Amino acid sequence: MQHHGAGLYRLTQDEALVEQLKVDYTQADLSAADRAMLDYAAKLTREPWAMVESDVIALREAGFSDSAILDINQVTGYYAFANRLVDGLGVPLEAFWDEEE
Secondary structure, three states: OHHHHHHHHHHHOOHHHHHHHHHHHHHOOOOHHHHHHHHHHHHHHHOHHHOOHHHHHHHHHOOOOHHHHHHHHHHHHHHHHHHHHHHHOOOOHHHHHHHHO
16 A cells, blocks of 8 residues: 555645555545545455446446446556456565655
């Protein structure tokens, strides 16, 4: 989370938000749309077999277009894939990024 947290801080300049997201996004001060997006991403990451059409409908109701929903889905899937690759190889990712910064 160090690497992603540093990137999020560079984008938001909001240290408190980054810390909240690191600890528990469900307790962070987020817009309804951001919370819906993170709820979807968390469910897709933790229990992809449980995804149903109503998960997509919730994103539409939060204001996301079908194109944005596809982006959320693909980014979530990509991170799951990439994290499993590095975890499966025992790559110490956080240590690597700490050295680079």
